[in-house]
Amino acid sequence: MAQLAPSTNSTVSVRMKHIGIVAHSAEGSSLCYLEICHRGSSELGEHMHPEVTMSVIPMGASLADWELESLQPIRARLLLSAKRLKAAGCDFFICPDNTAHLALESAGRELPLPGLHIADVVVSEAVRKGYLKLGILGTTWTMSKSMYYEAARRRNIVAISPNYEDSDYIHNTIFSELCNGVVKETTRQKYFDIIGRLKKDGCNAVVLGCTEIPLLISAEQSPLPILDSTRLLAHYALKVALGQKHVPIWRGGDFKNAVDQ
Template sequence: MPQCPVRRVIGIVGGLSPESTVVYYEHIIREYRRRFRDHSYPEIVIYSVNFQRFVDWMRREEWSHIAGALVEAVEKLYRAGADFALIASNTMHIVFDEVRRRSPIPLISIVEATADAVKRHGLRKVGLLGTLFTMTKNFYREGLARHGIEVIVPPPEDMELVDRVIFEELVNGVIKAESRKEYLRIIRGLREEGAQGVILGCTEIPMLVGPEDVDMPLFDTTRIHAERALAVALGEEDVQ
């Protein structure tokens, strides 16, 4: 295997939740080890925010506060030496365009990275699981529509269940077999509605279900986002 020095410092806005932030770090390091034999691991700066503040703002739909806090977090990453950054959360991408506009460094979009992954698979219709905000807001639909991909979501009662499991279990590191069973039922329902694959549009969901659980493509947005970050750090890709 070749050796490859890392060129750019990765910044991660983490803590949204802490569980998925750990997974981001692990994905980046594991992917580097898979590809290279040396120990020139990526330099990574992580700023972990107060998750409760963001939960409270989300419940009140105070998105301007969220955008401002994310900009502050990115500025701290910049001052700590990050050359570019990512926000380790799907839901926070509701305000991604605003944060990107105000950011002192380039930002990698989880939606754009996921759209590219779905497009590479040649799919035209995919299901979406995530927080209630992610499933009901339009940022994923609009992002994938630009690539000619249709996004569908579960019925309202199933969206409530998906959201409840995320906030009551997954963000606290709790994994329940019954919740996995329910998620798989919901995924089957999306397939019956014509979905050719499913976006795991919450960075905690891959803790619960994975490719081994279903016989259709699952798009792990955490892994996709992390791998895009490594590619940018290596100079293989530019930030869009």
Template sequence: MPHAGILAANPDGAAQCFLRYCRAGAAELGGHTYPDVSLDYIGFGHHLRAWQAGDLDTVGAYLARSVARLAASGAEFFVCPDNTAHLVLDEIGPELPLPGIHIAQAVATTARAAGHRRVGVLGTAFITGSALYPTWLGADGIEVETPAPPDAERLDGIIFGELVDGIASEASRAWFVEVVRGLAARGCDAVALASTELPLLLAPDDSPLPVIDSTVVLADRALDTALGRSSLPTWRGGRHGDLR
């Protein structure tokens, strides 16, 4: 079975991806057995100033270094359970030492399989203000909607002001459900939670629309690859890699 690598860009997303991968693998294979997996994390603080300065070349060098260390560990492909990091991975170009499964492509694959045609993307202002999801979902003919600018700004504030500390107020939850309801009124038939922390705000049973959790679908796609249900990816960075 191919050895998977997890490129960690934040602890929470990496931990969620790792646990989902291992627990789902053990449920299938039994006996606390699951395909080999390695995880590499260069602490966010090492390149925080580069992020703040918009120095994506420096951030990309750190991410590429992590991928190289995963390759040295024996990993044959990687996943990165951090949506914002993909803004940089999309710019690195086909130079990474391992092929990877793109998080937005994993969301697109899930949406397409479920027959969704217009997906509301929810996440930080970095994500909702970028071309990341329109590019990758658009390659599958899936339209993307994002919250109106005031709602996107408020959501960004909730993510960084509450959710990163594990806090989700009832007022924020109720407001977020209304944001999803608004996306449904705009013709969306699903919402993608494109931020690790957003499941704290929205349980699938509370959502007016079907929910696609980007961390969960990425872990599941990695497991499918390790178990031979999906072929090894070919994307090695860049916006125009393995679009389909």
């Protein structure tokens, strides 16, 4: 196995890996991109970070397919983005959109680049921090499908979603507000109430399983410790780019626990 580079500024002298971003929603992908750049500068020096290329096919092109839960057309668009990133010289990709991973997991042609799976990264962090029961916040599709629950189960962690009314509220505000960059204090307070109910249900951490939710909820404010999928994905991608973590092997389809603890 290749030796990993040390976590020091000497990494600048080593060729950093080129990060590709398969974007789906504008707000989440932008937040992830900025986190890579800002975290990179804090580790490497002012204005330094790995090369990042983003491919953004408008999410609106896929919304009707999401309503029908027709994953193949969505996967085809994400595959096109991955091909463009490969052509741009990217070494691996990330997709700062939890729900989009449902399409990436579906059957189809192998992706042209290896990528990090967002649920794998988040649940790995939950293991590292010793969390045993997670509350999952996200779109209806993310909260109702098996992606996070299976990732948690494979690591002997329990994951649950909010009740139907709370889940519906989260889904609707993601698309009507957060995906449009709209942040309301009344919505923030409602999310705090929902997280509080998850705490009463025995959760000891909450997954911000939609990459826009960090616009609304911060670790300092949350009634429970948060697992911020947007920033965790950005931080892990940066470590891969700097040689501190291994390049991922997942190329779409079903995934197993692959990221380094």
